[in-house]
Amino acid sequence: MLIQSYRTVVLMLALGAFLFWGAIDSCSAQNRKTIFDDPDGSEYSPLPQRHQTIFMPRDESQIQQTSQSPQIPDVLDAESKAALGIPPQLLKEDQVWGTTDEECVDCETFVPMLAHKSATGSVTWLPGNDDNLGIFTLYLSETVDLPRLEGFTITPRFGVHYLDGPVRTDLPARVYDTSVSFRWFNKVNEKWSYELEVAPGVYSDFKNVTSDSLRITGKGLAYYVHSRAKQFVMGVVYLDREDIMMLPAAGMIMWFSEGSRLELIFPKPKFTYRLEKDEHLERWAYVAGEFGGGSWAIRRSPGGIDDVVTYSDLRLIGGLETKHTNGKISQLEVGLVFSRSLEYESNIGNYDPSPTAMLRYQLTF
Numbered sequence: 001m002l003i004q005s006y007r008t009v010v011l012m013l014a015l016g017a018f019l020f021w022g023a024i025d026s027c028s029a030q031n032r033k034t035i036f037d038d039p040d041g042s043e044y045s046p047l048p049q050r051h052q053t054i055f056m057p058r059d060e061s062q063i064q065q066t067s068q069s070p071q072i073p074d075v076l077d078a079e080s081k082a083a084l085g086i087p088p089q090l091l092k093e094d095q096v097w098g099t100t101d102e103e104c105v106d107c108e109t110f111v112p113m114l115a116h117k118s119a120t121g122s123v124t125w126l127p128g129n130d131d132n133l134g135i136f137t138l139y140l141s142e143t144v145d146l147p148r149l150e151g152f153t154i155t156p157r158f159g160v161h162y163l164d165g166p167v168r169t170d171l172p173a174r175v176y177d178t179s180v181s182f183r184w185f186n187k188v189n190e191k192w193s194y195e196l197e198v199a200p201g202v203y204s205d206f207k208n209v210t211s212d213s214l215r216i217t218g219k220g221l222a223y224y225v226h227s228r229a230k231q232f233v234m235g236v237v238y239l240d241r242e243d244i245m246m247l248p249a250a251g252m253i254m255w256f257s258e259g260s261r262l263e264l265i266f267p268k269p270k271f272t273y274r275l276e277k278d279e280h281l282e283r284w285a286y287v288a289g290e291f292g293g294g295s296w297a298i299r300r301s302p303g304g305i306d307d308v309v310t311y312s313d314l315r316l317i318g319g320l321e322t323k324h325t326n327g328k329i330s331q332l333e334v335g336l337v338f339s340r341s342l343e344y345e346s347n348i349g350n351y352d353p354s355p356t357a358m359l360r361y362q363l364t365f
Contacts, residue, residue, distance in 0.1 A: 114144045115144060118327075120143075122361065124139070124359070126358055128165055131167060131351075133171075134356070139158070157180070171342075172299070180201070183195065195219070196219075200214070201215055203297065204298070207298070208297040208307075215295065220235050222234050230254050243312055249265065250265070251269070252264055268291070272321075280324065285320055287318050296308070309342065311342050312340070313340040315335050315337050317335035319331055330362070331361070332360075334357070335360075
C-alpha cells in the first residue's frame with residue numbers, strides 16, 4: 001500500500017511538470033510570434049531596445065534642459081542639471097534607457113499630492129586671501145512635482161557662502177540664500193511652449209533680516225522648436241539685485257550631431273561635446289560662460305550699521321558631466337573668474353577684487 005502511494009505521488013508530480021512545461025512552451029511560442037512576425041503584419045512589434053539615449057531629441061518636439069548657477073535663476077531650468085537646454089517636459093514618456101514595466105490596465109492609479117523629482121547638492125570654491133575676496137559655497141535644493149497639477153513644480157533652496165577676506169572692508173563671515181521657487185511649464189502645441197517661475201527668498205547674514213533682505217526672483221520664457229536640430233528661446237530673467245534688476249534671455253540651441261550641441265543663449269552660452277557612451281553612462285565635456293554673484297542684506301561691524309552688499313563676476317568654465325542610467329548626474333568644473341566687483345548700498349568700502357580661479361562639484365540625483 002505504501003509503495004502504491006509513492007507511485008501515485010510520483011505520477012501526479014510528473015503530470016504536473018508536463019502540464020507546466022507545456023504552458024511555458026505555449027507562452028514562448030506566442031512571444032516569438034509577436035517579435036519575429038512579418039514586419040508588414042498588424043501584430044508586429046520591434047525588439048525592445050536595450051539602450052535609448054535621452055540626451056538627443058529624436059523629433060521636433062524633443063528637447064533637453066539642465067540647470068546651473070544657484071546665484072541667479074537658471075535661464076533654462078530643469079532642476080536636474082547644471083547647464084542650459086530646453087524643458088524636459090518636451091521629452092516623450094518612453095524616452096528612457098532600457099525597457100519599461102508593463103502598465104496595469106485594470107489597476108486603479110493612485111496620484112500622490114507630491115512626488116520627488118530631483119535633489120541637487122554642490123560645492124563651489126573661489127580661492128582668496130588678504131584683499132582678494134575668497135568664497136566657499138555650499139548649496140542644496142529639492143524639487144518636487146505636483147502630479148495633480150501637470151507641469152507645476154516646487155523647489156526649496158538653501159545656500160551658505162563662507163567669505164574669506166577682504167581685510168580692507170567689513171564683510172560678515174557668512175551670508176545665506178534661502179528661497180522657494182514655484183515653476184509652471186505648459187506646452188501649447190508641438191512647436192510652442194512657455195515657462196513661468198517666481199521665487200521669493202531671503203538673502204542675508206541673518207543679522208539684518210528686513211525688507212532689504214527680501215528678494216523675489218523669477219523668469220518668463222518661451223520656447224520654439226524650429227526643427228530637429230534647432231530651437232529658439234526668448235524671454236526675461238528677473239534677478240531683483242541691487243546692480244542688475246532684469247536680464248533678457250534669448251538665443252538658440254543647435255545640434256550638430258547626436259554628440260554635440262551649441263547653446264548660443266544670453267547670459268549663459270555653452271558648447272557641449274559627448275566623449276563616450278555605453279550601457280551605464282554618458283560622459284560629456286563642455287565650455288560655458290556664466291554670470292555670478294548676488295545681493296545680501298548685512299550688518300556691518302563694528303558700528304552695527306545695516307547695509308546691502310552686492311558681489312558680481314563673470315566666469316569662463318570648463319566642465320566634465322557624467323549622466324548615469326539611474327538618473328544621477330555629476331559635474332566637475334574648473335574656471336576663471338574675472339570682472340569682479342564688490343559694492344555697498346552706502347558706497348562705503350566699494351572695490352574690485354582681483355581675478356581668481358573656480359572649482360565646483362555638483363551632484364543631482
